[in-house]
Amino acid sequence: MLGLMQNRPLLISGLIAHAERHHGDGEIVSRRVEGDIHRYQWRDVARRSRQVANALDAMNLLFSDRVATLAWNGYRHLELYFGVSGSGRVLHTINPRLHPEQIAWIANHAEDQVLCFDMTFLPLVQAVHAKCSTIKQYVALCEADKLPQDSGIPNLVSYESWIGGQSPEYEWPAFDENSASSMCYTSGTTGNPKAALYSHRSTILHAYAAALPDVMGLSARDAVLPVVPMFHVNAWGIPYSAALTGCKLVFPGPALDGKSVYELVEAEQVTYAAGVPTVWQMLLGHLKPNGLRFSSLKRTVIGGSACPPAMIDAFREDYGVEVLHAWGMTEMSPLGTLCTLKNKHLTMSPEDQMKIRLKQGRAIYGVDLKIVGDAGEELPWDGKTFGDLYVKGPWVVREYFKGEGGDPLVNGWFPTGDVATIDPDGYMQITDRSKDVIKSGGEWISSIDIENIAMAHPAVQMAACVGMRHPKWDERPVVAVVKRPGMEVTREELLKFYEGKIAKWQIPDDVVFVETIPLGATGKMLKTRLREQLKDYKLPTA
Ligand code: AMP
Secondary structure, three states, X not given: OOOOXXXXXXXXXXXXXXXXXXXXXXXXXXXXXXXXXXXEEHHHHHHHHHHHHHHXXXXXXXXXXXXXXXXXXXXXXXXXXHHHHHOOOEEEEOOOOOOHHHHHHHHHHHOEEEEEEOXXXXXXXXXXHHHOOOOOEEEEOOOHHHOOOOOOXXXXXXXXXXXXXXXXXXXXOOOOOXXXXXXXXXXXXXXXXXXXXXXXXXXXXXXXXHHOOOXXXXXXXXXXXXXXXXXOHHHHOHHHHHHHHOOEXXXXXXOOOHHHHHHHHHHOOOOEEEEOHHHHHHHHHHHHHHOOOOOOOOEEEEOOOOOOHHHHHHHHHHHOOEEEEEEEOHHHOOXXXXXXXOHHHOOOOHHHHHHHHOOOEEEOOOOEEEEXXXXXXXXXXXXXXXXXXXXXXXXXXXXXXXXXXXXXXXXXXXXXXXXXXXXXXXXXXXXXXXXXXEEEOOEEEEHHHHHHHHHOOOXXXXXXXXXXXXXXXXXXXXXXXXXXXXXXXXXXXXXXXXXXXXXXXXXXXXXXXXXXXXXXXXXXXXXXXXXXXXXXXXXXXX
């Protein structure tokens, strides 16, 4: 016997329709690329996202066609979130920090039809457009009079003229909730970037879960500042959870330095913020010497990299702000765990509570976790035994876009590439990473790419790249190099050799010359051994 409740598909258009009808006067405030502050309301987001949908229809874009963005966090990007996905197309948010070659590769792989970009990225689009073979419309996110006349970019319109002539009336189509809604490429894997392809259903379920009290705990009374970029796993799903709860949204645009973020928090009375440790480092670095306090900020969710204990302390003790340590990944939409205490922890000493707060947290309903050993056996939840962390759930990838990399699952579980412990209360703690990538300031660097470039140098026999702890960037790459017998190369020459081959921020901070690189039985480089060997090494940049 089937239940007799209405079977309405879970669609992203439903979120914006809800926000308009029930929170129409809720504010959206954005610092624009132009530097000024723009403010309007949820009802305006809804109206203009319908104009976006009409503009896409006018181009005869098909269902599931990809519309890409290269944009900061701002109101126009928000309208694209709802207009593109709501009308049945797929929003492809591109990370502008990637190397231009990689951006072109990604746009072609996704077969993007339209690219909408902030004017900050005009030079980037000028550099890549000739290589992007599928894009037929470029849209600059600006007013008509700001559009450059001689950009050399074909079929370029301003966003305001693109949607300006369109009707604000639009009937959101109903379709299967399992249809694709948005996609995000991750370079946190080996090989070419791979895309997680989210569905309407996975996005809505994630938005519900994210808003729960022990997760992000968002409400209509919050003013939320997502510093985490909208090009990085949909700003952790905050735009969707915001429409669902009707909270106020505050967008920082391109100004992510401590002073600009602080001023926005105060001016807009932000109660809740979200970002990677690096941006909070910059914020704390601005507060302390200037003797500043927060007048409204209550909670901040920190994830993407491990949150240092000193940061949790500083926010709590010095500024009265609760830190919610979160873990997740692009392949998980992204939330997997969040660290909030249970009732029994409340009577513990602050030191014991801190030991829990440092962990990445416990599973959100919808995500299941396990740790496994080398033979695939499940390991105990004793808080000590560590193993490969596997996850499953309705907002975890089943397969990458176009089947890249083959079937990623192991008996229905997704291996995260993280190594973790789980304690008897279900709190997970990341202890290491088994994937061959380094995370710097929340962005990925492939150690394999770094090694391959070094090995292309005639004087290099072997190279191994490892991530080293860095106080600001969390990790920075260092490359250990064995020179070819009889050949010479200096650190400076090798660092120069990287220029132009990868993005500047991906170039290693240092080269360490070694006699040998430790190898395992199968000839694979033993990075764990190398890290041990370099344990007293100090980064020149730290
Ligand atoms: P991404 O797909 O770029 O969001 O990166 C996901 C990866 O970032 C995870 O697999 C972890 O390696 C790392 N990560 C995310 N959050 C945390 C955290 N709170 N602590 C430690 N590592 C994290």
